[in-house]
Amino acid sequence: xxxxxxxxxxxxxxxxxxxxxxxxxxxxxxxxxxxxxxxxxxxxxxxxxxxxxxxxxxxxxxxxxxxxxxxxxxxxxxxxxxxxxxxxxxxxxxxxxxxxxxxxxxxxxxxxxxxxxxxxxxxxxxxxxxxxxxxxxxxxxxxxxxxxxxxxxxxxxxxxxxxxxxxxxxxxxxxxxxxxxxxxxxxxxxxxxxxxxxxxxxxxxxxxxxxxxxxxxxxxxxxxxxxxxxxxxxxxxxxxxxxxxxxxxxxxxxxxxxxxxxxxxxxxxxxxxxxxxxxxxxxxxxxxxxxxxxxxxxxxx
Amino acid sequence: xxxxxxxxxxxxxxxxxxxxxxxxxxxxxxxxxxxxxxxxxxxxxxxxxxxxxxxxxxxxxxxxxxxxxxxxxxxxxxxxxxxxxxxxxxxxxxxxxxxxxxxxxxxxxxxxxxxxxxxxxxxxxxxxxxxxxxxxxxxxxxxxxxxxxxxxxxxxxxxxxxxxxxxxxxxxxxxxxxxxxxxxxxxxxxxxxxxxxxxxxxxxxxxxxxxxxxxxxxxxxxxxxxxxxxxxxxxxxxxxxxxxxxxxxxxxxxxxxxxxxxxxxxxxxxxxxxxxxxxxxxxxxxxxxxxxxxxxxxxxxxxxxxxxxxxxxxxxxxxxxxxxxxxxxxxxxxxxxxxxxxxxxxxxxxxxxxxxxxxxxxxxxxxxxxxxxxxxxxxxxxxxxxxxxxxxxxxxxxxxxxxxxx
Ligand SMILES: Cc1ncc(COP(=O)(O)O)c(C=O)c1O
Ligand code: FES
Numbered sequence: 001x002x003x004x005x006x007x008x009x010x011x012x013x014x015x016x017x018x019x020x021x022x023x024x025x026x027x028x029x030x031x032x033x034x035x036x037x038x039x040x041x042x043x044x045x046x047x048x049x050x051x052x053x054x055x056x057x058x059x060x061x062x063x064x065x066x067x068x069x070x071x072x073x074x075x076x077x078x079x080x081x082x083x084x085x086x087x088x089x090x091x092x093x094x095x096x097x098x099x100x101x102x103x104x105x106x107x108x109x110x111x112x113x114x115x116x117x118x119x120x121x122x123x124x125x126x127x128x129x130x131x132x133x134x135x136x137x138x139x140x141x142x143x144x145x146x147x148x149x150x151x152x153x154x155x156x157x158x159x160x161x162x163x164x165x166x167x168x169x170x171x172x173x174x175x176x177x178x179x180x181x182x183x184x185x186x187x188x189x190x191x192x193x194x195x196x197x198x199x200x201x202x203x204x205x206x207x208x209x210x211x212x213x214x215x216x217x218x219x220x221x222x223x224x225x226x227x228x229x230x231x232x233x234x235x236x237x238x239x240x241x242x243x244x245x246x247x248x249x250x251x252x253x254x255x256x257x258x259x260x261x262x263x264x265x266x267x268x269x270x271x272x273x274x275x276x277x278x279x280x281x282x283x284x285x286x287x288x289x290x291x292x293x294x295x296x297x298x299x300x301x
Numbered sequence: 302x303x304x305x306x307x308x309x310x311x312x313x314x315x316x317x318x319x320x321x322x323x324x325x326x327x328x329x330x331x332x333x334x335x336x337x338x339x340x341x342x343x344x345x346x347x348x349x350x351x352x353x354x355x356x357x358x359x360x361x362x363x364x365x366x367x368x369x370x371x372x373x374x375x376x377x378x379x380x381x382x383x384x385x386x387x388x389x390x391x392x393x394x395x396x397x398x399x400x401x402x403x404x405x406x407x408x409x410x411x412x413x414x415x416x417x418x419x420x421x422x423x424x425x426x427x428x429x430x431x432x433x434x435x436x437x438x439x440x441x442x443x444x445x446x447x448x449x450x451x452x453x454x455x456x457x458x459x460x461x462x463x464x465x466x467x468x469x470x471x472x473x474x475x476x477x478x479x480x481x482x483x484x485x486x487x488x489x490x491x492x493x494x495x496x497x498x499x500x501x502x503x504x505x506x507x508x509x510x511x512x513x514x515x516x517x518x519x520x521x522x523x524x525x526x527x528x529x530x531x532x533x534x535x536x537x538x539x540x541x542x543x544x545x546x547x548x549x550x551x552x553x554x555x556x557x558x559x560x561x562x563x564x565x566x567x568x569x570x571x572x573x574x575x576x577x578x579x580x581x582x583x584x585x586x587x588x589x590x591x592x593x594x595x596x597x598x599x600x601x602x603x604x605x606x607x608x609x610x611x612x613x614x615x616x617x618x619x620x621x622x623x624x625x626x627x628x629x630x631x632x633x634x635x636x637x638x639x640x641x642x643x644x645x646x647x648x649x650x651x652x653x654x655x656x657x658x659x660x661x662x663x664x665x666x667x668x669x670x671x672x673x674x675x676x677x678x679x680x681x682x683x684x685x686x687x688x689x690x691x692x693x694x695x696x697x698x699x700x701x702x703x704x705x706x707x
Contacts, residue, residue, distance in 0.1 A: 009615075013616075015685065019685075029702065029704040030704045031704040038704045058685060059687070060607065060609055060649070061609050066685060
């Protein structure tokens with residue numbers, strides 16, 4: 001079972017302020033039934049001072065959800081609404097001497113119930129901006145949604161970058177498979193493919209190897225494409241070089257290869273061969289993903 | 302084992318106590334009988350003899366035709382993976398798998414991975430009582446299917462699937478059939494030689510043997526490719542020096558399971574039935590999940606509506622009672638058990654499911670004690686629940702309490 005602190009256990013076994021407050025003038029209801037937690041917070045607020053005179057909770061949830069609810073009501077009693085709104089979910093967790101990473105969402109729920117109740121008191125509409133995904137990194141309690149959003153917002157490409165932006169994966173590294181899966185999915189939506197070797201750790205380039213001229217680079221790239229072409233043509237497909245922009249090599253898959261499930265796999269294979277042939281890291285990307293591109297065939301028209 | 306000294310253990314589908322006789326049987330193989338069974342000298346030879354006997358004991362419990370059909374592995378999960386991956390390996394042209402939506406993760410997680418590798422997996426749905434539609438299953442069988450993998454008994458609800466019938470259907474269609482019988486072996490009679498089952502997985506720790514020992518039953522002449530290659534152990538079908546002490550323990554446990562089969566079917570079943578009836582009578586708004594007409598004799602899974610399972614377990618644990626739950630919170634996932642969802646159990650009930658799983662080491666007193674303490678625990682938690690009124694659920698609970706982002 002979970003490693004709950006003494007404090008969590010104590011608040012679970014003898015919850016404070018359970019039940020609805022009589023003569024409540026503020027109610028906040030939040031939760032996620034699918035994740036098994038839901039909380040109704042009722043407050044009695046002194047209209048003159050906006051002080052919380054009494055607070056009560058009703059919770060459908062696990063041990064830490066009940067303990068977090070109990071802690072929340074204890075913390076906010078006697079505070080003004082503005083003071084109460086400053087209570088963070090970390091404050092709730094700290095009050096309980098910590099929560100297991102998988103259970104941090106229980107404390108988030110407490111804070112949100114509070115915001116909802118205050119909004120209700122003030123006649124405002126509270127909207128939830130909180131999305132929750134499955135826990136990916138247990139070392140740092142980071143869920144899939146946060147990782148996904150961070151990848152999108154910052155255009156991340158590698159596990160290392162995800163570690164730097166979200167902390168996810170920065171501990172025991174057991175969650176790297178999960179992080180790679182999210183990267184693969186998000187990158188493929190943008191037409192890119194996830195390259196495990198890409199990014200901040202550059203491939204060792206043989207010392208003393210002269211830099212290739214642009215012409216030589218393109219020749220070698222074409223040579224790699226020529227070498228895979230017969231295989232693709234056997235499957236009634238083809239590949240064509242569209243553009244080379246620094247380390248990005250844009251290619252167009254044609255015929256049976258375009259949109260074929262194996263396209264991504266094929267591109268990865270081509271990429272590996274190109275890295276080998278060029279002695280430097282390049283990324284092979286479908287032309288469709290080229291920023292502001294026009295169809296090459298129509299470009300001159 | 303008394304209720305007060307040790308607590309009440311009603312979580313035997315999770316794992317079981319190693320039977321004292323089993324411990325006794327295995328102990329010498331740590332000390333004086335430490336030899337490698339492959340060795341020529343006397344140290345190894347005696348161990349080899351003992352393993353041979355254990356193999357026959359497993360064969361007898363399973364009703365297998367030959368003792369060479371028993372392959373020792375490290376656990377149920379390894380057996381499941383070995384069976385499914387072997388079937389794919391020997392029939393590379395077959396790219397489909399049939400399984401069910403309610404399998405153990407040992408099968409489901411593997412199938413999900415195989416989907417990523419390009420295989421098509423058909424997950425047979427279940428109805429509200431956890432039953433399969435055999436006609437729908439029959440329609441999926443084709444020469445594109447490499448293997449059918451269907452559990453014999455469900456670990457959460459105890460529901461039994463008609464695997465013997467399903468294996469015959471598979472055989473008629475020329476498709477390999479594997480069953481994860483981890484929960485069934487030792488609890489229901491099995492006679493493999495009279496079935497069309499090609500492969501079967503079992504796990505020692507579910508039948509009073511230690512953890513970390515399993516078996517893959519592999520019908521003679523079934524095409525096979527090992528998961529682990531290396532030495533010639535298990536006739537080259539599972540390389541790695543034998544876990545001799547655990548194998549001998551499993552043999553002993555299988556012999557005892559056979560001796561107690563009648564007891565399991567009568568006495569243990571009676572305890573389970575009493576527990577279930579007692580709880581249903583004493584607690585309002587609860588119901589049994591799964592198929593009461595086709596169920597393991599030891600398992601009762603009860604949904605207590607409007608409260609959450611982990612909270613129930615914590616309160617039970619405080620009284621020294623061990624059970625388990627299908628709630629999201631106990632697993633650390635965000636969803637309640639996939640088995641409950643597959644049966645269409647509403648969330649407010651799925652989160653409050655508690656599985657009581659008994660064994661021959663449980664007593665009638667323990668059952669009475671649980672019947673006595675559960676109702677107040679449920680009442681106490683319902684008092685905290687926003688879905689519960691004074692002495693019943695609030696009117697139209699799902700509407701009366703509809704939290705933001707539910
Ligand atoms: C139905 C089923 N299959 C497989 C397993 C896994 O067995 P093991 O823990 O030996 O790998 C279990 C046990 O949790 C189970 O209940
Ligand atoms: S689980 Fe993510 S680093 Fe450990």
